[in-house]
Amino acid sequence: MPNSKPASKNISPQILFDLRKDDSWLLGVASERFWIFYRDRLQFLKTNKPHDILLVTADPVEAIASVFASFLFPTRLWLGNPTWGQQEWQQVATQMQPDLIWGQLPEGIWHQEKNVGAHSCAPLPVDVDITQLLIPTGGSSGNLKFAIHTWETLMVAVQGFRQHFQVDQVDAYCVLPLYHVSGLMQVLRCWVSGGRLMLQPFRELMQQPLPEPGAGAFLSLVPTQLQRLLDAGHSDWLRQFRAILLGGAHPWPNLLNQARQQQLPLAPTYGMTETAAQVATLLPEEFLTGQTSSGRSLPHVTLTIQSATGEVLSPGQIGHITLQTNSLALQYVGAPLARPFQPEDLGCLDEAGYLTVIGRQGSLINTGGEKVLPEEVEAVIRATGQVADVAVLGVADADWGERVTAIVVPSPGYELDKLRHQLKQQLSPAKQPKHWLQQTALPRNAQGKLNRQQLQDWVQRHCEEPANPGALGATGSDSDRSR
Numbered sequence: 001m002p003n004s005k006p007a008s009k010n011i012s013p014q015i016l017f018d019l020r021k022d023d024s025w026l027l028g029v030a031s032e033r034f035w036i037f038y039r040d041r042l043q044f045l046k047t048n049k050p051h052d053i054l055l056v057t058a059d060p061v062e063a064i065a066s067v068f069a070s071f072l073f074p075t076r077l078w079l080g081n082p083t084w085g086q087q088e089w090q091q092v093a094t095q096m097q098p099d100l101i102w103g104q105l106p107e108g109i110w111h112q113e114k115n116v117g118a119h120s121c122a123p124l125p126v127d128v129d130i131t132q133l134l135i136p137t138g139g140s141s142g143n144l145k146f147a148i149h150t151w152e153t154l155m156v157a158v159q160g161f162r163q164h165f166q167v168d169q170v171d172a173y174c175v176l177p178l179y180h181v182s183g184l185m186q187v188l189r190c191w192v193s194g195g196r197l198m199l200q201p202f203r204e205l206m207q208q209p210l211p212e213p214g215a216g217a218f219l220s221l222v223p224t225q226l227q228r229l230l231d232a233g234h235s236d237w238l239r240q241f242r243a244i245l246l247g248g249a250h251p252w253p254n255l256l257n258q259a260r261q262q263q264l265p266l267a268p269t270y271g272m273t274e275t276a277a278q279v280a281t282l283l284p285e286e287f288l289t290g291q292t293s294s295g296r297s298l299p300h301v302t303l304t305i306q307s308a309t310g311e312v313l314s315p316g317q318i319g320h321i322t323l324q325t326n327s328l329a330l331q332y333v334g335a336p337l338a339r340p341f342q343p344e345d346l347g348c349l350d351e352a353g354y355l356t357v358i359g360r361q362g363s364l365i366n367t368g369g370e371k372v373l374p375e376e377v378e379a380v381i382r383a384t385g386q387v388a389d390v391a392v393l394g395v396a397d398a399d400w401g402e403r404v405t406a407i408v409v410p411s412p413g414y415e416l417d418k419l420r421h422q423l424k425q426q427l428s429p430a431k432q433p434k435h436w437l438q439q440t441a442l443p444r445n446a447q448g449k450l451n452r453q454q455l456q457d458w459v460q461r462h463c464e465e466p467a468n469p470g471a472l473g474a475t476g477s478d479s480d481r482s483r
Contacts, residue, residue: 013071013151016192025190027198028210029061037065045073050099055179056080057103060199063178064187066102071131071151078134078146079179080105091144095333134333135181137273147273147329147337157185157276157327158192160300164281165243170195171217173210173241175202175225182248185277186220205229209237217241222248222448227255235262243267243284247277249448250357250375252382253292260288270294270357272343276327279303280355293354301325305349306342313348318358321345346373363452365394367402370430377404377433380426386411386419389442391455392433405459406433409441437462 024031055066055077070077078096081088082103089106133154134146162170170193176183190197198210198217202225219241221229226246229238238244239262247269259266265284271277280303282295297303302324305313313319324340331337346358359375366372374392381390389409394402408414416436423432437459443451 011155011192013068017068017072020191020194025196026061026064027196028200033061034065037062038069041066041069042072045069045075048100049073050075052076052078052096052098054078054080054096054098054101055103056082056101056105058082060178062102067133067178067184067187068191070133074130076132076134079136079184081136081177081179088144095146132330135184135273135329136179137181145335146333148331148333149276149329153327153329154185154188154276155192156300156325157278158189160298160327161185161189161278162193163299164278165218165283167193167216167242169193169216171197173198173200173217173219175200175205176220176222181271181273181277182220186218189218206232209234215240215242218243218245220245220247222246223251223255224249224444224448226251226259230255230258230262235264238262238264241265245269245278245281247271249444249450250379253379254383254385256287256292260290263288268294270345270355274329274337274341274343275301275323275325276329279323279325282354291354293350293356295355296353297355300327302340303349303355304340305347315349315351318346318348320361321347321355321357365392365402365404367394367397367404367430368400370428372404372431374404377406377427377431380423381406381408381419381433384419384422386414386422391442391450391452393452393456393459395435395456395459403434404431405435405437407437407439407442407455407459409439 022035026034053066053070053075055063056079057063057066067077067079078092078098080092080103084092086106130150133149135149136144137147138145162168170189172186172190172195174183174186174197176186178184178187187197189195196217200210206228217240219238221244223246226238226244243265244259245267251268256266256268266287267281267284268287269278269281271279271281278298279301280294280297282291282293286295304322305317305319306322307313307319320342322340322342328339328341329337344361346361348356348358350356359373363374364371365374372394374394377392378390381387381392387408388411391407393405393407395405397403420432443454445451
C-alpha cells in the first residue's frame, strides 16, 4: 500500500500515479500486469501523441492501464463495449474515426491498424489541451451517445462519494464492466483513495467468491445480480460489505424485502453516465430501518424536482428530476448537455430530501386520457410472485390512443387469470394490462436496464401479424377493455 493516501479532489493524475507507483492494489488479477501495461501505454502516448483512441477490450487490466495512462496526455479516449453488435458499432462509426484502436473489433467496422496521426473526425468545441474520456450511454434504447468527461468532473464525483459515506479509503469488489460508468467509477474511487480493487467476472463470483474482501469494502450490483446471489445462497458473503450499491435498474419490492430480511447492507442508488454515476444514494443503515427511496443527494449535487415550466416543486409533488453538479459531463459528442441537467426521469422528494424515482417521462403510457407509469405496473406484477421478469409498454390503439401491454417471463405455477384478479385489487382499471404476452427472457443490458425499444418493435410486429406469434412465444388476450 502507498505511504500516503490522497484525500483532495484536486490532486493531479501525475502526483497520484507517483504515490501509488508499483503498489499491488489490484486483487483477483496479476497486479504486476497493470504496471507493465501502464508503462507501455505511457511510452506509446509520449512517442506518438494520438488524437483519438478507441479502447475496446475485455481485459480489465489493459482497460484500467489504458485509461490511467491517457490522463497524462491531451487525447480523447473513447470507451467501447466489446460485446456490441453491428448495429451499435455502426452508430459509433458515425460519431468518430479513431487514430488507433486498442483492442479487437468485429470484422468490417474499421481497419484494425490505424495510422497514428491520421485524424478525420470533426474537432469538439471543448478544450483540447486536456484528456477527454468519452463514456458510452444510451445503447440499450438504440440511441448510443458518448458523454465527455475529464479528470476534474470524475474527481468531483469521487470526492462526493467519499463524503457521502464518510470514508477515507475506498476498497471495492467490482463485477461490473469497466467501459460502463458504474465499473469505471469503482476503479477511480479505489485508485484515488489508496484503496484496493478486487476484480472478478460475475459468473466466477457465482461459483466461488474471492477471499475475504474486508468489512469496509463496497460491492456494486444490478438488481438481477443481487437476486441471483441471494438465490444461490450467498447471503453470508454479502453481509460482510460496508455497502452493496444497487443501481442500473429499478429493484422490485420482493427483492428489497428479501435483502432487508437477510440484513444486507443495501444502498439503492440513482445516477447516470452524464453525472459520473451516483447523484443520490440511500445509506445502508437507512435501508435496514425500512426506507425504500433512492436516498438523499450526494454532497456535490443539488437535486430539485421541477415542473414542466421550471418551477421548483414542493415535497411530495411529482415532477422532473433536475440536477446541478460539477461532476456533469462537458457535453455529448456532437450535442450540448443542458445545465441544469434533466435526465427525463420523474420523481419526488419528501420533507427530509429523500428521492423517490417514479419512472421515465418518455415511457409514460397515455391510455384514454389517463397517464400510466409502466414502472408502477411492473412493480405490482412482480410483487405477485407469479413472474420472473416483466415489462409493461404502451401499444398504439385506435380507441384508447395506447393500450397497456404486459410482457412476462412466467414463474412456475403462473396462472394468468389469477394474476389478473390480483391486479384488479391493486390497480385502477386504466393501469391494468389489456394485452398479455409471454417471453422466455427479456432483453436487458449488462446493468439490467430493459431494452424497451426492442420490445416495443417486437410487440408492434406481433400485433400487426397476429397469426405469426414470432420468437417470443406470445399468448394472452386484449378482450378486457373495461376502465
